[in-house]
Amino acid sequence: MVCSTRFISLATQAGLILLFSFPAAVRSQGALPTFSSIPTIPFDSAAPVIRAHSETEKPFTVAGERGVILGQQNGTFETWVLPVKLLSHLTIEADIEGYTVPIDVNQQAAEIEVRPDRTVITYSHIGFTVRQIMFSPNDAPEGTGPVVLFEFDCVHPTEFIFRFTPELRWMWPERNEGVPGVEWVAGPNAAPKAKEPGPSGSISGTPLPNHGYYVLHADYPDLAGAITIPGAQPGIIAPYQERPQVHPVEFHLHIDPSRDHGRLFPLLMAAGMNKASATNDALGLTLAKLNASIADLYAAHADGYKKLLADSTSISTPDKALNEAFQWAVVSIEQLRAHPVDAHSIPTDETALVAGYYASGDSARPGFGWFFGRDALYTLFAVNGYGDFSLSKSELEFLIKRQRDDGKIMHEYSQTAAAIDWRSFPYMYAAADATPLFLLAVTDYVRSSGDTAFLAAHRDAIEKAWEFETSHADANGIYANTQGTGWVESWPGGMPHQEVYLAFLDQQASGAMAQLEDMLHDSQKSTAARSRAEAIAKTIETQFYDKEKSCYAFNRNADGSLDRTSTVYPSLAWWSGKGLAGASSIPTQTGTCLEQFAGHALNTDWGLRDVANDEKIYDGMSYHQGSVWPLFTGWAALAEYRANQPLAGYQLLMENANLTNAQDLGAVTELLSGDFFVPFGRSTSHQLWSSAMVITPTLRGLFGIEIDAQTKTITVNPHLPANWPKAEVKNIQVPGGTLGLSFTKEGETLIMFLEQSGVNGWKVHTDSHNARPDPIRRSAFDFPLSPVRVTFLDDRLATAGAGTSIARVVHEEWNSRSVALQVEGPAGSSANFLVSQRDGKTPGLQVSGGLSNHAESGKPGALLTSLGIGDPVNAPPFASTLQINFPPGEGWKTITVTLAW
Known part of the structure; x- marks a missing residue:
């Protein structure tokens, strides 16, 4: 027998509760469910994958539409069967037979492996290896969410003790009922063991020794939870007669290497959110249903991610890190789908995007955890880009359904909002920017997807949003912060009156509205919206441009004065580009x-x-x-x-x-x-x-891609790094099929080719004045390249805790025979470039500007060193390095270097 050591310490045991409200253990009155470990699953091994050594304080997230696991890389976690927090602070201890020291398993966390379909934490000790395999299937049985599988590889028989804090809390701000009561529902006795072990040492067809489960009870009959691990025994069960006292909530799982090697032990979790599903019997059956379906759930779950990545736009470039980051961004967004609940706290069929997740700690809100209007609206530009139009449509319809009567678009909406008086809270319509962003996102969706039926169906909602925006303008005719926060939610000296951020959004939304009215065939409204966009653009130039700082001011005060704080917010001037909001969306006075x-x-x-x-x-x-x-x-x-x-x-x-x-x-x-x-x-x-x-x-x-499905036009204005010989954008989703773009360098030309799959009639366009149709290939353009090309080489990653130390190019100016680079870097540092040129046709490079030009490395100034013949496939035949050495001293230094040929 293995003895487990129990520690009862309020300081270290997060999973301690009072057990006095319910009998110590009860037997279910209905059908008796059984639970079993399962054979190993053929887990998908396709890319992408990230493997790293576990770092205790770093988080992980396993998210799906029905549930979320949020934890730290030492393996501790909390779980949500949305929108209910079921348990938290789950930890593991091991008692190895014949080994007199209890082992804190979480301290043995060695590696984390993250894939789209699962996250695995591996614990490594001389006596065992444990793998904690987590996934969150969208098609799990009703009342269930994430699944955690434990795989044990032990040298000796070992007892694992799982401890957790029972939570049973609705996501905030739905009211909660305090610490839940916990009871153990005892299941049927185990069947006799088979005489001979089956494959991999397991006892074929034999249930494990116990089929009980914990039930977490609230004070009311319409909320309860259930948790078990097949074969686990409960921890301390205090009899009803005992005085109230604190005990840990524990599972004790005995692992026999000869019997259990190669099997998976699931942590089964369920929540009942109405009277029918919150009974002990109903919860037990829900756990059993989940237990029986795990292998099929995982297979469908993994196939779903394969399909997602196969159906989504992807990129293939020489930069592997960018290719993988792009794939992960698609996965990350899709993992943040969730279903809002109805007035009875039951998840609906609606799908929308939550703003993000992070462990909730002792609260009942997992990070942002809510549906955020403006967060989702900015994200839809990415979603439309990789082609998940059904997600974009569902998100827009989610927002339209919650549009205020006067047309304003919501911003924040809790996952439990429908079950409470959400409008009595100050969050739903607190942000001013969700309304213009809604008009921009609708325009982008319809242009990208070609879904004009959506536009016609929701015309009233769209025009109501437009009416709200235009009827709440300031005296200068531009939407102002009086209708909520623009960007900042606090600001020294008081809240802004009219942020340039909102001004640029209003201007671009006006241009977008003109396009929507064009598609609705209302020329009068289209003309009015376009005129408004042009008027706002002129007003921004005259009333927001700060000549002192040579950029747009952060805010225009009520008296017409400017808050000249240097901020990032003027960058919104370029957000929509010419394609979405018209030529007037691009500022003319940028300084x-x-x-x-x-x-x-x-x-x-x-x-x-x-x-x-x-x-x-x-x-x-x-x-x-x-x-x-x-x-x-x-x-x-x-x-x-x-x-x-x-x-x-x-x-x-x-x-x-x-x-x-x-x-x-x-x-x-x-x-x-x-x-x-x-x-x-x-x-x-x-x-x-x-x-x-x-x-x-x-x-x-x-890549400079804009899609217009109405005219079947793809506009491409590429800005590829000079050292890329080729690149591809694959599987661009358009109505009825896909498009692909390939970019190949041949000598002094970048050839862009449009490939159509399953669709016809699409044409490619570019705004480049120098580009010309390819003389050989249809649907192709040739972009002439400069005979001299420059690549910035200092792309190293920042290290943890470091400050800013990497040089940067702040401006580049190209002419027919020269390029001027304005570069800044810390005093005494250097910036490095690859300069490529063709052989025999380009006169020798000359470098000038900066402090001086030196032939000796390390001296302040610019040093150009020829590398001779390079790789003719990946770079032009001749290349040089350009090293810019910044002078010694303090702070940052700026050097402008001109290369002429």
């Missing part, structure tokens, strides 16, 4: 905005601060005055690309892509410090729009 986005005062090695670090109000630890948001990095990356600044655009894009492996593996976090490379402690680690900001700048910036 040095773009240089400021790329420069060190706003840009760190891991993304964009919202406020420049040379402002008096800057605080890198604050939420709105200096922290780094991947969202902002995506805005700025797209702006740089659309303003023909690809070196800065690519650096910003990769700052986001590199965050895929930084914290919650496979997802991008919400926000990070403005001073050091570390996420905030309360940063929502699996954040919706953060992942979206890998996809949107890639498709619409790097």
Whole structure:
């Protein structure tokens, strides 16, 4: 026999409760369910996959439409059968037969493996290896959610003790009923063992020794939960007669290596959210149904992710990290689907996107955990980009259903909102920007999908949103913060009156509305909306442009004065581009905005601060005055690309892509410090729009793709890195089929080819004045390349806790015979470039500008060194390195270098 050591310590046992409200153990009065371990499952091994050593404080998320597991990489976790938090603080201890020291299994966490369909944490000890395999199937039986499978490989018989805190709490702000009571429902006795073990040492066809389960009871009969592990025995069960006292909630699972090797032991969890499903018998049957269906659930779950990735747009480039980050961003977004509940707290068939997840700790809100309007609306540009139009449509219809009577679009909506008086809380319509973003997202959806039937069906809702926006303008004719927060939710000196952020959204939404009315064949309304867009653009130029800082001011005060704080928000000027909101959406008076986005005062090695670090109000630890948001990095990356600044655009894009492996593996976090490379402690680690900001700048910036399904036109304005010999965008979803784009460099030409699969009649367009139709290939364009091309080589990853130290290109200016690069870096550092040119046709390069030109490495200035003949496939035959050495001293230095030929 193995003795388990029990510790009763309030300081270390998160799973301690009072057991005095219910009998110690009861036997179910109805059908007696049985539970069993299951044979191993043929787990999918397809890419993508991320493997890493476990880091205790880093989070992981396993999310699906019905449930979520949120934990730390040491394997502790909480689980939600949405929208109910079922248990938390699950930990494991091991008592090995003949080994006198109890083992804290969580301290043995060695590796984490993350795939789209599952996350696995491996615990490694000299006496055992345990694998904790987690997935969250969308098609799980009603009342169930995530599944956790434990695989044990033990040297000796071992007893594993699982401890947890029972929760049974609705997602906030639905009212909860205190600490749940816990009872053990004893199941039938075990059947006799077979005489001979079956394959892999298991006792073929024989149930494990116990079929009981814990039931968590609330004070009312319409909410209860159930939890079990096949074969597990309960921990301390205090008799009713005993005085009230605290005991841990435990499962004791005895693992016999000869019997249990190669089998999986599921942690089965269920929640009953009405009277019929919350009885002991109903919960037991739900657990048994889940137990019997695990293998089939996993197979369908894995196939679902295969189909998702097969049906979604993907990229193939020489940058493996970007390719994988793009795939993970698609997965990350899709994992944030959830179903809102109805007035009786029962999940509905509606599907919408939650803003993100992170462990809730002692609260009842898992990170953001709610449906957020503006978060989802920004994300739909990515969703439309990779082609999940059904998700875009369901999200827009979700928002339309909750549109306020006066036309305003909602922002925040709890997963339990329908069961309470949600409108008595201040969240639903608190944000002003959701309404113009809604008009932009609708336009993008209809243009990309061709779904004009959606437009016709929801015309009233769309025009009501437009009426709300236009009827709540300030005296200057632009939508203002009087209708809620624009971006910031707090600001030194008081809340803003009219943020430039809202002004740019209003202007672009007006242009988008003109396109919607065009599609609805109302020329009068279209003309009015287009005129409004043009008028707002002129007003922004005259009333928001700050000549002192050579960029747009953050805010226009009620008296007409400007808040000149240097921020990232002017980058919204480039969000929609010409295709979505018309030519008037691109600002004409940009000054040095773009240089400021790329420069060190706003840009760190891991993304964009919202406020420049040379402002008096800057605080890198604050939420709105200096922290780094991947969202902002995506805005700025797209702006740089659309303003023909690809070196800065690519650096910003990769700052986001590199965050895929930084914290919650496979997802991008919400926000990070403005001073050091570390996420905030309360940063929502699996954040919706953060992942979206890998996809949107890639498709619409790097590749410059815009889809117009009405005219069957794909516009492409590529900005590929100079050292890429080729690239592809695959499986672009359009009505009735797919498109593909290939980019191949041949000499001094980039050849872009459009491939049509299952569709006909599509044409390709480009805004480039130099491009010309390919003389040989149909649906192809030739883009002439400069005889000299430049690649920035300093793309190393930031290290944990480090400050900003990587040089950056803040501006590039190309002419027919020269290029000027404005580069900044820390004093005493250097920036490195690859300069490629063809043999025999381009005169020798000359470098000028900066401090001086030196032939000796390490001296301040620019050093051009020939590499001679290179790889004719991956680069032009001749290449040089350009090293820019910044002078010694303090702070950041700027050098402008000109290459002429």
